[in-house]
Amino acid sequence: MSTLSRLARAEWGPLYSAVRGGLVARRWRAAPMTLAAVCLTAAFQFVQNQSWGYQFVQNIGCVRAEDPLWLALLRTPLSLFVPALDLPVWGALAQILLVFGIAEICLGWWRTLVIGYVATLAGTLYARVGIELGYDNWFGLPASDAQVADTGPSAAVVGLAVFVCWRYRAYFTAALVVVLMVVEVLFKNNLAGKEHLAAIGAVLVLCLLSSVRHRGRGGRSGSGRSGTAGSGLPPIRS
Numbered sequence: 288m289s290t291l292s293r294l295a296r297a298e299w300g301p302l303y304s305a306v307r308g309g310l311v312a313r314r315w316r317a318a319p320m321t322l323a324a325v326c327l328t329a330a331f332q333f334v335q336n337q338s339w340g341y342q343f344v345q346n347i348g349c350v351r352a353e354d355p356l357w358l359a360l361l362r363t364p365l366s367l368f369v370p371a372l373d374l375p376v377w378g379a380l381a382q383i384l385l386v387f388g389i390a391e392i393c394l395g396w397w398r399t400l401v402i403g404y405v406a407t408l409a410g411t412l413y414a415r416v417g418i419e420l421g422y423d424n425w426f427g428l429p430a431s432d433a434q435v436a437d438t439g440p441s442a443a444v445v446g447l448a449v450f451v452c453w454r455y456r457a458y459f460t461a462a463l464v465v466v467l468m469v470v471e472v473l474f475k476n477n478l479a480g481k482e483h484l485a486a487i488g489a490v491l492v493l494c495l496l497s498s499v500r501h502r503g504r505g506g507r508s509g510s511g512r513s514g515t516a517g518s519g520l521p522p523i524r525s
Contacts, residue, residue, distance in 0.1 A: 302393070302455040309392035320396035321388040325380055328368045328440070332376045335369065344369055345436075352414040353433040363411050364404060369438040382444045390447040393454065399447065402493060406446025409489035410482030411437060417481060432478045441479065442486040449487055453494045 309317040331348065334340035348365035370379040390399040414437060420427030445468060452461035465487055472480040 298457050298459055302389075302451065302457055305393050305455065306389055318388040318391040318396075320399065321384060321391050324368060324383050324387055324440075328370055328379055328383060329376070331368055332370045332379075335372070348438060350411055350437045351434055352418055352437070356415070359411060360408075363408055366411075366438045367403060367407050367440050367443050371436070371439045374439070379440055383440050386444045386447050386451075387440075390451050393451055402450050402490065403440075403443030403447055405489050405493060406486035407440075407442045409446075409485045410442040413482055413485035414478060417478075426481075428478060428481065435478050437478070437482070442482050445483045446486040446490040449490050450494060454497075 315322065331344055335344035348362055348369040350359045350362050350366045352359075354362075368383075370376045387399060387403070390402070394402070414428065414432065417426060417428035418430060418433050422429040445464065448464050449461050452458070452464070468480065468483045468487060472484060
């Protein structure tokens, strides 16, 4: 086996085994939430491109930093599945199918939704903080971004990718995702890019909390075994 093959097996082997096992055992039933999310996103895309449906989708799933906070929080869950009008919808559908699908197989549907929502919410809340900081601060945003429609699954996708890679010890891939998001901000300093970084920050906190929780659980069990008992890294599909 070549060095490259060994590195690839070490990086993606556990994740590949988990995904393959889930698909072999359950086929399309391995990720029903993901399939529903793809259908919901496609439906929102169709409706918002109709003259009669655009305002309806805006009212239930479009978030702007200028909106009252309570309204933004109310719309945020559905905003994950409203494709951005200035981007091709197939990109959003492919992101959901691939990343949400892998996450659902490995983590379970409710953990996937929670992590995706936390990542999206972090980006939504960051937008308000960034506008308060102002554009002269690297962490800030111009006041005009308060009117930018903030929709789409990208923040959730980035957050889920980092969490799943961390969970299955694909650390190089997780680091690569983070680096790419930083490069995105350096070359295109916009709201979306900085929201992705906020999403990553929130998910890294979840990774830390998960690690502490599983380490504590392993310590209480008194097993004294190394490996999966207290590592927080075994599959947690439910």
